[in-house]
Amino acid sequence: MISADSREPVPTEAARSSLSSTGQATFDLALRMGGLFLAIVLVALLMFVLKPNSFNVDVGISVLRAMSSVAIMSLGLTLVIVVGEIDLSFGAMYGLGANSLAVMWILLSIPIYAALPLAIGVGAMVGLFNGALVTWLSIPSFIVTLGSYNLLYGVSLWITKTSTFNPVYPPPGSEIPPAELDFFTGLTASFGSHPISLEVVWMLGLALIVGFLLHRTLFGFRLMAIGGNPVAAALARLPVTRYKILAFVICGMLAATAGILDFSFIQTTQPNIGLSYTFPVFAAVIIGGASLSGGKGTVVGAMSGALLLAELQQGLALLSPGPHVQQLFLGFVTIGAVALDLALTNIRKRRAA
Amino acid sequence: MNGAVEGIRLRGLHKRYGATVALAGLDLDIRPGEVLGVAGPNGAGKSTLIRIIAGEERPDGGELAFNGSAWTPSVDWRAVAVVHQEPQLFPNLTIAENVLVGREGTRIGRPWLSGGDAKVMKAFGIDRYANTLLGDCSLATQQRAEIARAVARDAQVFLFDEPNSALTDEESDELFREMHKLAADGRIVLLVTHRLGDLFEHANRVAVIRDGQVRAILEGDALTEDGIAQELVVGRGDETSAKGPAAIGQDRCVLVAIDDWSHSAGAFRAISLEANPGEIIALIGVEGAGARELLRSFGGLESCSGTIEIAGETGDMAQRLTAYVPATRTLSLYSNLSVGENVLARLGEPDIAGFGMALKKRRMRQLANEAIRRFSIRAYAASQGIRSLSGGNQQKVAIAQALNCAPRLLLLEEPTRGVDIHSKREIYRLLRDFVGANNTVIMFCTEVLEVYEAADRAHVVVEGGLSPAITVHDYAHIEALATDIARMQRHGPHDLVNGATRASLP
Numbered sequence: 085m086i087s088a089d090s091r092e093p094v095p096t097e098a099a100r101s102s103l104s105s106t107g108q109a110t111f112d113l114a115l116r117m118g119g120l121f122l123a124i125v126l127v128a129l130l131m132f133v134l135k136p137n138s139f140n141v142d143v144g145i146s147v148l149r150a151m152s153s154v155a156i157m158s159l160g161l162t163l164v165i166v167v168g169e170i171d172l173s174f175g176a177m178y179g180l181g182a183n184s185l186a187v188m189w190i191l192l193s194i195p196i197y198a199a200l201p202l203a204i205g206v207g208a209m210v211g212l213f214n215g216a217l218v219t220w221l222s223i224p225s226f227i228v229t230l231g232s233y234n235l236l237y238g239v240s241l242w243i244t245k246t247s248t249f250n251p252v253y254p255p256p257g258s259e260i261p262p263a264e265l266d267f268f269t270g271l272t273a274s275f276g277s278h279p280i281s282l283e284v285v286w287m288l289g290l291a292l293i294v295g296f297l298l299h300r301t302l303f304g305f306r307l308m309a310i311g312g313n314p315v316a317a318a319l320a321r322l323p324v325t326r327y328k329i330l331a332f333v334i335c336g337m338l339a340a341t342a343g344i345l346d347f348s349f350i351q352t353t354q355p356n357i358g359l360s361y362t363f364p365v366f367a368a369v370i371i372g373g374a375s376l377s378g379g380k381g382t383v384v385g386a387m388s389g390a391l392l393l394a395e396l397q398q399g400l401a402l403l404s405p406g407p408h409v410q411q412l413f414l415g416f417v418t419i420g421a422v423a424l425d426l427a428l429t430n431i432r433k434r435r436a437a
Numbered sequence: 438m439n440g441a442v443e444g445i446r447l448r449g450l451h452k453r454y455g456a457t458v459a460l461a462g463l464d465l466d467i468r469p470g471e472v473l474g475v476a477g478p479n480g481a482g483k484s485t486l487i488r489i490i491a492g493e494e495r496p497d498g499g500e501l502a503f504n505g506s507a508w509t510p511s512v513d514w515r516a517v518a519v520v521h522q523e524p525q526l527f528p529n530l531t532i533a534e535n536v537l538v539g540r541e542g543t544r545i546g547r548p549w550l551s552g553g554d555a556k557v558m559k560a561f562g563i564d565r566y567a568n569t570l571l572g573d574c575s576l577a578t579q580q581r582a583e584i585a586r587a588v589a590r591d592a593q594v595f596l597f598d599e600p601n602s603a604l605t606d607e608e609s610d611e612l613f614r615e616m617h618k619l620a621a622d623g624r625i626v627l628l629v630t631h632r633l634g635d636l637f638e639h640a641n642r643v644a645v646i647r648d649g650q651v652r653a654i655l656e657g658d659a660l661t662e663d664g665i666a667q668e669l670v671v672g673r674g675d676e677t678s679a680k681g682p683a684a685i686g687q688d689r690c691v692l693v694a695i696d697d698w699s700h701s702a703g704a705f706r707a708i709s710l711e712a713n714p715g716e717i718i719a720l721i722g723v724e725g726a727g728a729r730e731l732l733r734s735f736g737g738l739e740s741c742s743g744t745i746e747i748a749g750e751t752g753d754m755a756q757r758l759t760a761y762v763p764a765t766r767t768l769s770l771y772s773n774l775s776v777g778e779n780v781l782a783r784l785g786e787p788d789i790a791g792f793g794m795a796l797k798k799r800r801m802r803q804l805a806n807e808a809i810r811r812f813s814i815r816a817y818a819a820s821q822g823i824r825s826l827s828g829g830n831q832q833k834v835a836i837a838q839a840l841n842c843a844p845r846l847l848l849l850e851e852p853t854r855g856v857d858i859h860s861k862r863e864i865y866r867l868l869r870d871f872v873g874a875n876n877t878v879i880m881f882c883t884e885v886l887e888v889y890e891a892a893d894r895a896h897v898v899v900e901g902g903l904s905p906a907i908t909v910h911d912y913a914h915i916e917a918l919a920t921d922i923a924r925m926q927r928h929g930p931h932d933l934v935n936g937a938t939r940a941s942l943p
Contacts, residue, residue: 319761
């Protein structure tokens with residue numbers, strides 16, 4: 085029977101329209117995203133004022149291209165962070181993705197059509213390795229992935245014999261069929277009157293897929309739940325182990341993909357590529373509002389964080405005030421975003437009290 | 438009245454947490470040289486009282502005086518020592534370092550053990566462990582180190598908060614000896630415990646706290662276990678509105694059958710229990726008696742041997758028909774999710790997700806709003822954050838979440854701990870509705886009141902054994918039930934007490 089209590093709340097139509105307090109619709113998240121978008125617009129305006137000549141569509145496109153690999157990795161990292169874990173190894177996986185493809189394709193003459201999925205499969209295996217150690221052996225993910233970061237870099241150095249690869253100029257003895265080379269460079273070919281690389285399209289497509297996965301599927305719903313309270317999730321018999329491993333696997337695959345796409349665009353790979361992406365990707369995810377304690381994070385946030393970072397990077401490169409400014413900005417923006425987050429949380433708590 | 442009164446004087450202490458009143462004008466005198474016992478149901482304000490005396494919380498109103506002068510424990514905290522069931526010490530330091538820690542501020546160099554400290558450690562029998570890491574010592578030794586540390590800094594007030602719930606009998610005896618020694622030295626000793634036997638044996642006076650006030654102080658001849666048990670529940674017997682029909686249908690088909698059920702770590706042994714559909718069964722026991730582990734084991738959360746059968750399924754499949762709701766809501770709710778999402782968190786395909794695991798958003802809203810209405814959860818919208826609900830409503834969400842996955846056996850751990858009376862009634866009504874649909878509830882309780890108000894049948898768990906069934910409907914007054922339960926806890930599980938108690942097991 086329904087209680088006839090007069091205090092019985094009647095959900096309003098507006099309130100009915102959304103169920104989620106994490107994905108969207110909450111006031112502070114809107115503020116947060118609003119702040120982020122505002123920052124992105126402000127940086128653009130600043131560029132326009134300071135360097136009106138360089139402010140054009142082509143620069144905007146180059147920002148999108150520059151953000152794409154960071155953005156793709158931040159998608160995977162968002163999943164791992166939402167489920168309450170940490171992955172430090174994706175930067176090294178980016179390198180191993182590109183390098184293992186180069187070795188399989190250029191040195192071992194495996195056709196690109198097989199080498200490409202195999203290289204992404206390496207990312208999946210690495211994710212499985214990370215996830216299995218984290219869940220089955222209960223080793224903290226920070227330690228596991230710190231270890232695999234070094235392991236992966238070591239493997240990259242080993243299989244490439246510390247040399248660089250360029251499919252256009254293969255080492256003596258190797259031959260790249262022109263069709264395969266066209267296919268590979270075609271992955272990130274530019275199109276349109278203002279040339280825009282296909283890599284941007286890949287990035288947007290992957291963002292849509294991961295966004296759907298995180299915000300519109302049972303998988304994402306449970307990732308949020310597991311990250312928010314792993315003990316409750318285990319008591320409720322949610323598949324905690326499987327989902328944590330899956331998050332690591334997807335993260336590994338996306339890192340490998342990012343490495344391969346950049347390899348296709350730049351057409352050269354070195355053993356140490358990707359390592360320096362580790363912290364910018366973390367910064368993008370954190371700026372986007374994910375919480376390192378788990379259970380909180382959005383795809384839109386991670387993408388916006390990556391966009392803001394790329395914008396700052398490109399803008400500062402044009403202004404060329406010196407290499408230190410970019411690092412200073414990265415530091416300020418990361419800390420500022422989290423400080424804003426905490427301030428908003430406090431405001432909300434005071435309102436609730 | 439006034440002047441230099443020895444000991445602690447509390448007058449009119451008030452403390453609120455949001456909408457919950459924890460202390461409502463509490464008066465209490467604590468005299469040096471005695472062990473004052475404190476008893477009270479969960480949520481009565483015992484732990485708030487301890488936190489205030491220990492200086493961990495400030496009261497909203499009221500006066501505290503120590504030896505006749507006004508006293509602010511949060512400033513003068515060094516005078517007070519709290520001994521918890523889990524020692525609040527540094528497991529990575531040695532026993533000697535633990536005794537010293539906190540006093541290093543007076544010197545630049547590392548502090549060292551003075552002759553006085555060594556004497557204290559010897560007095561508590563921990564001198565031979567001086568250089569052992571605290572984490573490597575037994576719980577009893579750790580507690581002694583905690584007491585020694587307080588004595589060494591010359592604390593005058595000792596608060597023992599359920600100190601022996603994880604100790605063996607010998608270790609408890611040892612602890613109580615230390616407690617009496619402290620009292621004999623003229624220190625103030627407060628003992629908070631659920632074990633009425635310990636209060637009876639070791640306290641000079643027992644203060645019973647209910648609803649944030651001291652309702653009775655028992656001493657002398659009035660201080661008996663039955664006396665405490667009755668004071669704990671007095672005046673509460675009229676709240677039996679949620680009682681279901683006393684007669685459970687004649688078709689006594691068994692829904693749950695558990696046999697020869699033993700815990701691999703020894704918390705309980707050779708338990709047999711049968712439960713009928715439509716029944717609410719209470720397992721009552723003090724902390725450490727094995728009741729909590731027993732309840733968890735039915736849900737497959739403890740490693741056990743024996744057979745379990747639920748609705749024709751056995752073993753693992755049987756345990757899938759259970760849903761377990763822990764006592765602390767931090768273990769059942771997701772603070773990052775909304776009320777609606779929390780209610781649905783245990784569901785999966787096909788209830789809330791369809792092809793490709795895509796969430797059925799509209800169906801989820803519908804289910805969530807339905808559950809909010811059915812379980813009378815006071816939320817203005819399903820999208821409201823879970824943390825903004827009151828404790829009682831959060832507990833309803835936790836139970837709704839468990840019931841959503843259609844269990845046949847619901848396992849509840851202290852289902853109304855820290856829940857206001859209004860929500861409590863509604864929770865009991867929900868449980869009635871649930872068992873009314875041919876299901877069973879087994880709950881772990883520490884309060885007789887809860888057993889009386891909600892259960893059809895109770896079993897006392899003592900030292901890992903199960904008592905014969907107590908049919909709650911046979912008791913016209915809660916006092917009689919409280920007396921019988923206290924007696925069973927005292928004498929062990931196999932003592933038949935009176936006509937009201939009969940064996941229901943073959």
